[in-house]
Amino acid sequence: MLTLSNIAFTLGGRLLLDRFDLTVSPGEITVLLGRSGIGKTTVLRLAAELLRPTGGTIVNSFRRTSYVFQEPRLLPWSSALDNVALALDPLERSRRKRRAEAELWLTRLGFEPSDFGKYPAQLSGGMQSRVAIARALIVKPELVLMDEPFAALDFPLRRQLQALTRDLCRAQNTAALFVTHDLAETAAIADRVAVMGGSPAQVLSTFAQAPTPSLPELWVAVAELAQRDELRGVFDPPARHAISR
Amino acid sequence: MTGWRSRALALIWPTLGIAALLMVWALVHHAYGALVMPSLADTAAALQRIAASGALINALSSTLLHAVGGVLLGISAGFALGLAGGLIVPLGAALAPIASIILAIPPIVWVVLSFLWFGVGGLGALITVAITTLPVIFAATLQGVRARDPLLAEMATVFRLPWRSRMTRIMLPSLATVLAPALTTAIAISWKVALTAEVLGDGSGIGGRFAEARAHLDLAEAMAWIALVACLVLVVDKISLGSLRHWLQRAQPASSSALIEQPARCAAPPAATERRC
Structure with a gap:
């Protein structure tokens, strides 16, 4: 199990993460969902021990951890x-x-x-x-960290690779922490969704997600996902007064 | 069959280049006479005399020792210092100006200093070659290490690659692109410096024999020694760097026009359901 407890991380004097809690269970694909630039990659880099947190603890009890970079x-x-x-x-x-x-x-x-x-x-x-x-x-990792690995690919190819990755992880009982800002990708691959938001960023909520094998099911799942209370405000455009100001 | 044909085709242009050079040689001889440029036949005859006299082996081994021994010493030291300087930033910063100073000093100065320090024997020539080639390799290695891809280094960390793999699979190949031209330069310098040191030194090696032929105004023999050096340079360059250049040619990212057309079956992975493990 990968557990990030009460993580704080400061970069260049700016507090990026604060009171950040996340758990990835064995064999489960956890999608870390949040808008671009919020610090999702930072979380993966902290989990991979490429960065050290400013505060909090990271416990990775998975025997082997692997990484698919962006x-x-x-x-x-x-x-x-x-x-x-x-x-x-x-x-x-x-x-x-x-x-x-x-x-x-x-x-x-x-x-x-x-x-x-x-x-x-x-x-x-x-x-x-x-x-x-x-x-x-x-x-044969017990945990694979995936940083939007299909972001640069077109939709059909992305979808095929998502399914392939999901099947291979299932077959090896590999847990995955998958970072994305894409609701369709989240609906396609996630067993569990952790929604990241706020400034400094933290996990706002987590919820279980059912897999969606077919394309029509995917769009239904995306629509349902978009309606969830947990995502309210996370991807909404900034208010008009904020822009004018 | 195709391999033989492509190899034969690859030899055509270099052969034509050398043939053109020999033609210019013959034309100069024809225009200005044997006192300016000996004929090709006289030079070939002189070469035959050198080979028959037994002087060839002695001179060749001496020059090879000075040039190849010196350049190997220079490459080893330059590479080690460049690697250390690239990995340890303050060391690199301290060594870089020293390398620039050594690079700026003309080789003839090192030839003279080496004779004063080590005598006019073989060691002086060898050390001179080593000193003049060292900064070339040092600068290239330092630049290569500093410019290495940090993303690949991070990948190596994530996959917990052992030190040896990082060096042989990531560091050395990434240095190859900057080291290949530096090695070509260092090897070319090594011949020039070794021959200069031999001409000014104790008369050993091809340089020494060339100086002797010049003193006797035997232009055909002098040109025969020069032709011999030219052949030697080509052979040593081909042996030492041929495979490195071939590897670089294969491994360099292809230009977009050279990209292999992907067949439709390769453009997309198979349906996930067909590939369950």
Whole structure:
């Protein structure tokens, strides 16, 4: 379980997070939903120990944590196969086994053997995202942190990758903390939603969310999500008087 | 078959370039006579004499030791200092002006100083090559380390990559793009400096033999030694940097025009339901 308790975080003298509480349970996909720039990525970076909180405690009892960044962050000089196998470097000594496992994961994510040797520059955006997902999941993490990994992709591809990610996490019983500002993405992938808002930011509310496999169901779920009291004010445009002022 | 053809095609233009150079040589000889430029046939005959006399092996091994030994020393020290300077910011800041000073000093100054410090023997030439090539590699490594992608470093931290993987899979490949031209420069400098040191030194190596041929006004032999050096430079450059350049060519992000057309099946992942694990 990942628990962030009473977290405070200051950056450049500005208090970004205050009294921030969040729990991610095993096997559950928790979506951290909030508008752009509120500090969602900061929360992921704190969870990944890339940042230290100014106050509060973070307890990560998951045995292995992995990360899918907003941009794929692939090694441009390594093939798709080597990029995926890279994540196994600290876990598996045999290069042959690392590559065999990477082949398995790339196949699982829809790659043909002829794509294994391609460099990132030769792959489309969607393929690069899939390589990044394979790299994150090949280590069989108990928790994967996902930072809007599909934000740059078009809707159909995004939807397919959301479903694929969800299925792969389910199959491995991997918990995920998925950051997004997109209601459709939230409805498509979340088991639980944590709504982030305020300034300094904190988790305003959390609620369970049912998975939505088909497209018509997704739009219904998005409409329901948009109507929820928990989201009131979080994504609304600023009041007119605030703009004129 | 295709591989052979492409390799043969890749050789055509360099061969034409060298042929053009030889043609200019022949034209100069034809226009100004053997006192200015010996004929190609005389030079080839001189080369044959050198090879038959046994002087070739001695001179070649001496020059190789000075140039290759010196440049290896310079590259190792420059790379180590550049890496340390890039990772430890104050050290890099302290070393950078020293490297600039060394770079600005003409190699001839180091040749003279080396002779004073180490004598006119082989060690002086070797140390001179090392001193003149060190700052070139240092500056390139320092710049490469400083300009490395912090996002990839962060990725390595998240995946808890061991030190060795970070170095071999991330740091060294990211340095390759800046190091390749620096290595080419350092290797070219190494020959120039080694030959200068040998010409001014104890007469050892190709430089020493060249100076001797010049003293005897044997222009054909002097040109034969020069031709030998040119061949040596090309071979050493190909052996030492050929595979690095080939790797860089393959691994550099392709330009948008060179991007491989993705077939429709690759553009989208399979339906999630088909790929349940």
